[in-house]
Amino acid sequence: xxxxxxxAQLRAQIPDRNRKVLIKGGVILTMDRxxxxxxxxxxxxxxxxIADVGHDLSSAAADGDAIIVDASDRIIIPGMQDTxxxxxxxxxxxxxxxxxxxxAYLAVTHEWVGFHYRPHDIYVGxxxxxxxxxxxxxxxxxxxxxxPRTTQHSDAAIKAFQDVGIRGVHASCGCLAGEWDHNWPDDxxxxxxxxxxxxxxxxxMSLGVIGADFAGPDIVLSEQQVLRARxxxxxxxxxxxxxxxxxxxxxxxxxKGLLGPDVALxxxxxxxxxxxxxxxxxxxxxxxxxxxxxxIGIWESIPSIQRALDxxxxxxxxxxxxxxxxxxxxxxxxTLLNIQRMMAFxxxxxxxxxxxLPLTVRDMLELATIHGAVTNLTDRxxxxxxxxxxxxxxxINAMDWNTMPLNNAYGTVVSAADTRNVEAVFVAGKIKKxxxxxxxxxxxxxxxxxxxxxxxxxxxxxxxxxxLRQEHGLxxxxxxx
Numbered sequence: 001x002x003x004x005x006x007x008a009q010l011r012a013q014i015p016d017r018n019r020k021v022l023i024k025g026g027v028i029l030t031m032d033r034x035x036x037x038x039x040x041x042x043x044x045x046x047x048x049x050i051a052d053v054g055h056d057l058s059s060a061a062a063d064g065d066a067i068i069v070d071a072s073d074r075i076i077i078p079g080m081q082d083t084x085x086x087x088x089x090x091x092x093x094x095x096x097x098x099x100x101x102x103x104a105y106l107a108v109t110h111e112w113v114g115f116h117y118r119p120h121d122i123y124v125g126x127x128x129x130x131x132x133x134x135x136x137x138x139x140x141x142x143x144x145x146x147x148p149r150t151t152q153h154s155d156a157a158i159k160a161f162q163d164v165g166i167r168g169v170h171a172s173c174g175c176l177a178g179e180w181d182h183n184w185p186d187d188x189x190x191x192x193x194x195x196x197x198x199x200x201x202x203x204x205m206s207l208g209v210i211g212a213d214f215a216g217p218d219i220v221l222s223e224q225q226v227l228r229a230r231x232x233x234x235x236x237x238x239x240x241x242x243x244x245x246x247x248x249x250x251x252x253x254x255x256k257g258l259l260g261p262d263v264a265l266x267x268x269x270x271x272x273x274x275x276x277x278x279x280x281x282x283x284x285x286x287x288x289x290x291x292x293x294x295x296i297g298i299w300e301s302i303p304s305i306q307r308a309l310d311x312x313x314x315x316x317x318x319x320x321x322x323x324x325x326x327x328x329x330x331x332x333x334x335t336l337l338n339i340q341r342m343m344a345f346x347x348x349x350x351x352x353x354x355x356x357l358p359l360t361v362r363d364m365l366e367l368a369t370i371h372g373a374v375t376n377l378t379d380r381x382x383x384x385x386x387x388x389x390x391x392x393x394x395x396i397n398a399m400d401w402n403t404m405p406l407n408n409a410y411g412t413v414v415s416a417a418d419t420r421n422v423e424a425v426f427v428a429g430k431i432k433k434x435x436x437x438x439x440x441x442x443x444x445x446x447x448x449x450x451x452x453x454x455x456x457x458x459x460x461x462x463x464x465x466x467x468l469r470q471e472h473g474l475x476x477x478x479x480x481x
Contacts, residue, residue, distance in 0.1 A: 003434065003435045004435075006068075006069060006434075007431065007434045007439065009067045010067060010431040010434070011431060011439065016047070017047040018046065018047060019046070019047060019067070019429075020044065020046050020051075020060065020061070020065055020066035020067065021044075021045040021046075021066065021067045021069060021391075021429070022042060022044055022045075022058075022060055022061045022066045022067070022069065023043040023044075023045070023069045023071050023076065023393070023395075024042045024057075024058075024068060024070060024071055024072075025040055025041075025070060025071050025072045026040070026041065026042075026043075026072070026075065026076045027039060027040065027041075027074070027076065027398070027406070028041040028043065028076045028385060029076065029077045029078075029365065029385075029409055029410065029413070030053060030078070030384055030385040030386065031077070031366055031369045031370045031383065031384040031385065032370075032384040032385060032386045035053055035385070035386065037409070038054075038055060041053065041054060041056075042054055042055070042057040042058070043057075043076065043385060043391075044057050044060045044066075045391040045393075045426070045429050048390055048391060048428040048429040048430070049388065049389070049390060049391060049429065050385060050388065050389050050390070050391050051387060052387055053385055053386075053387060069395075069424075071395060073397070073398050073399045074395045074396060074397060074398060075395070075396045075398050075406075075409050075412060075413055076385070076393055076394065076395050076396075077137070077365065077369065077385075077393075077394050077413060078139075078369045078370065078373075078382065078383055078384050078385050078392060078393065078394070079138065079139025079369070079382060079392035079393060079394050079425065079427065080136075080137050080138045080139065080329040080368045080369055080394065081139070081140045081141075081316060081317075081368065081369060081372025081373050081375070081378070081382070081383060082133060082138050082140070082141040082142065082317070082318050082372070083142050083264070083287035083315075083316035083317060083318040083372050083375040083376055084142050084171075084237070084239065084266050084287045084318035084319075084320060085129060085141050085142065085143060085319045085320060085321075085322070086109075086143075086144055086146065086320065086321055086322075087126045087129035087130070087141070087143045087145070087160075088121075088126060088143075088145060088147050088157060089109055089114075089125055089321065089322065089323050090125045090126075090128050090129045090132070090322045090323070090327075091124055091125050091450045091451075091454040091457065092113070092125075092322075092323045092457070092458075093322045093323065093327070094322070094323070094324070094325075095323050095463075096323055096324055097324055097325075098469075098470065099296055099323075099324050100296065100297050101296070102296055102297070102298050102299075103214075105321065105323070105324065106176065106177075106214065108463070109323060110146075110147075110176040110178070111176075111177045111178065112461055112463065113457055113458070113461040113463055114147050114175075114177070114178065115149075115177075115178040115179065115461070116456075116457050116460040116461045117147055117153070117457060118456075119150065119152040119155065119156040120156065120453065121453045121456065122153045122156040122157050122160075123156040123157070123159060123160045124160075124449050124450055125160075125453070126156070126157045126161060127160040127163065127164065127446065127449070127450075128446065128450050129141070129143070129322070129327075130160060130161050130164035130166045130168070131164055131438060131441055131446060132322075132327045133166060133327070134164065134166060134425055134427070134433055134438060135419055135422065135425075136327060136328040136329060136330070136419040136422060137328075137329070137419070137422040138328075138329055139166065139167055139382065139392040139394070139425065139427045139432075140166070140167035140372070140376060140378055140382055140392065141166065141167075141168050141169075142168065142169040142171055142206070142237070142287075142318070143157065143161065143169065143170055143171060144171045144173060144208050144237070144266075145157050145170060145171060145172055145173060145208065146174065146175060146176055146219075146239075147175060148172065148173075148174065148175060148180070148183060148184050148187070149178075149179075149180040150180070150181050150183065151181075151183050151190070154170075154172060154187065154191060158170055158191070158195050158203065161203055162195075162203065164440075165202065165427060165430060166202065166432075167202045167203070167378065167382060167390075167392060167427055168203050168204070169203070169204045169205070169206050169376055169377075169378070170191075170195070170196070170204070170205050171206040171207070171208035171237050172184065172185075172187075172188060172191060172205065172206070172207060172208055173208030173209060173210065173219055173239075174216075174218055176210070176214075176215070176216075176219070184218075185228060188207065188234070189232065192205055192233075192234070200381075202428060204377070204378065205234055206229075206234055206235045206236065206237050206264075207225065207229040207234045207235070207236045207237070208236075208237055208238075208239065209221045209222075209225045209236065209237075209238045209239075210239050210240045211239065211240045211241035211242065211245070212239075212240035212241070212242055212243070212245060212246065213243075213245040214240075215240065220249075221236075221238040221246075221249050222249070223252070223253065223256060226253060226258045226263065227258075229262070230262070235262040235263070235377055236262065236264070237263075237264040237265075237266065237287075238263075238264070238265050238266060239266045239267070240267060241266060241268050241269075241271070242267050242268075242269045242270055242271070242298065242299045243269070243270045243271075243299055244270075244272075246268075246269075246270075247270075247271045247272040247274070247275040250265070250271065250275040250278055251272070251275050251278060253278075254275075254278030254279075254281075254282060259278060259279070259282035259283075259284050260283060260284070261283040261377075262377070263282075263284045263285070264284065264285040264286070264287060264375055264377075265279065265284060265286055265287070266286075266287040266318070267287075267289065267293060267299070267304070268304045268307070268308070269298060269299040269301075269302075269304055270299045270300045271304070276310075277311060279311070279313065280311035280312055280313055285315075285316065285374060285375040285377075286304070286308050286313050286315040286375070287315060287317070287318045287375055288303050288304060288305055288308070288315045288316070288317055288318065288336065289303075289318040289332075290303045290305075290332050290335045290336040290339065291319070291320070291325045291331060291332060291335055292319075292320035292321055292325060294335070294339070295325065302339070303336060303339055305336055305339065305340045309340075309356065309359075310356070314366065314367060314371045314374075315367060315371065315375065316367065316372035316373075316375030316376065317329060317332045317336065317367050317368050317372060318332070319332065328419050330414070330417055330418050330419070332368065333364045333367070333414050334414065334415060336364065336367070337361065337364045337414065337415075341358040344356045344357065344358045344359075345358065360410070361408075361410040361413075361414040361415060362410045364414050365410060365413055365414055369383050369384065370383040370384045371383075390427075390428040390429070391426050391428060391429040392426065392427055392428065393424075393425070394422060394424070394425050394426075395422075395424035395425075396412075396417050396421050396422060396423065397421050397423045398412055398421075400420065400421050402416055402417070402418070402421070403417055403421055420436070423435065
C-alpha cells in the first residue's frame with residue numbers, strides 16, 4: 001500500500017475512537033524499562049491510545065479493520081518533550097545568533113521588540129514554534145509565555161497550540177518590561193477555566209515566574225507565588241534560577257516546606273550545594289537548556305547536568321530561545337552528551353578517583369522523552385511507548401544518507417539523526433507528519449504569515465533587519481535604523 005493511501009486512511013478515520021492502527025516491524029525504543037526495547041516489533045494504537053506493544057501483533061488486524069503502517073527499517077521512539085521554550089518570539093528565529101550575554105538578549109526581546117507584538121504576532125510566533133516542534137519529532141512543549149501585554153495576547157498563544165494540535169503546557173508569566181495592562185496574575189483563573197478545565201486534554205497550564213535578580217517583585221519566584229499556584233491548582237515553573245539570588249530563594253522555599261514535585265526550575269546554574277540538596281530531597285524537577293546556557297553565556301555557562309546527576313536528578317531538556325538557537329531536540333541531546341562526557345573524562349584523565357560515569361546515548365534519549373515528560377508533568381499520558389498512554393509516536397527513517405546502515409538504534413537517533421529523518425509523527429493517535437511532510441499546514445502559507453509578522457514587528461520597533469550581521473554582543477543603539 002502506498003504512503004499516500006495510508007495517509008488518506010489515517011486522516012479519514014481520525015474521529016473514530018475505535019480506529020485501529022497497527023505499526024509493524026519497526027525497531028521500538030519504548031523508554032519503558034519494564035517493557036524493554038524491541039529489535040523488531042509492533043505497536044497497536046486504538047483511537048488515541050497505545051493498546052499493545054509486542055513482537056508480533058498481526059492478530060489485531062485479522063478482522064481487516066486495522067490501518068497497517070509498515071515500519072520496516074524505521075526506529076520508533078516516544079514523542080520528544082521540550083521542557084521550556086519562549087515560543088512567542090520565534091518569527092525572529094536566529095535574529096541575534098551571536099548574542100553573548102543574557103542582558104543583551106533581554107534588551108532586544110523584552111525591552112525593545114517585545115513591546116510591539118500584537119496578539120496576531122503572538123499567535124504566529126507560537127504557531128511556527130509548534131509546527132517546528134512537530135516537524136522535529138517534539139510532540140510536547142512547555143511554552144514559557146512572558147509577553148501577555150493584554151489578555152488577548154494570552155488567548156492567541158493558546159489558540160496557536162490548539163490549532164496545531166500539539167501536546168503542550170502554557171506556562172503563564174507576567175511581562176518582564178514595558179507597558180502592559182498588568183492582567184497577570186488576575187487573568188489566571190479565567191485562562192484556567194476557559195482553556196484548561198479538563199485534565200485529559202492535550203494542553204495543560206502552569207504558573208510561570210522568574211528566579212533571577214532582574215525579575216520584578218510581581219513575577220519573581222517566591223513563597224507568595226508558590227502558594228498562589230497551589231491555590232489555583234497549578235504547578236509552578238521558574239525560569240532563570242541562577243546564582244546566589246536563585247540559591248537563596250530555593251533555600252528559603254525549602255526551609256518553609258514549599259518545594260515539591262509540582263515545582264520545576266530552569267537553568268539551575270551556579271547554585272549552592274544546599275539548594276541542590278533541597279531540590280533533590282523534595283522531588284523538584286529540573287529543566288536544562290543546554291545550548292542557551294553555553295552559547296549565550298548565562299552565568300557560569302556550563303549546563304548543570306552533572307550537578308543534577310550528582311544529587312540523583314534526571315532532568316528534562318529544553319531549547320529555550322530560538323532567537324539565538326536552533327529548534328530541534330537532536331541538537332540538545334548531542335550537545336549535552338558531549339558536555340557531560342567531556343567533563344567526566346576530564347576528571348578521569350586528571351586522576352579523580354570519584355570521576356562521574358559518562359552518560360550513554362540511551363540515557364540521553366530518556367532525558368529527551370520520559371524524563372522530559374516527568375518535568376512537564378505529562379508522564380501519565382506521554383513520554384514512553386507504554387500501553388494505556390496516548391500514542392505520541394515518532395518514526396525515524398534509519399535508511400537515509402546520514403542514518404544508514406543501522407548498527408545501533410540509540411546511537412542512530414541520538415548521534416546521527418536530525419529533523420529530515422523524522423518521517424512520521426503521531427500526537428494522541430492523530431497523524432501530524434507523514435512521509436516527511438506536515439499534513440495539516442502548507443509551508444508556503446505559514447511562511448507568508450511568519451514573514452509578514454516578522455516584518456511588522458521589526459519595522460514597528462525600529463530594529464534593523466540585517467541577514468549578514470556578524471558581531472559579538474548586542475546593544476540597542478547598534479540595530480536601530
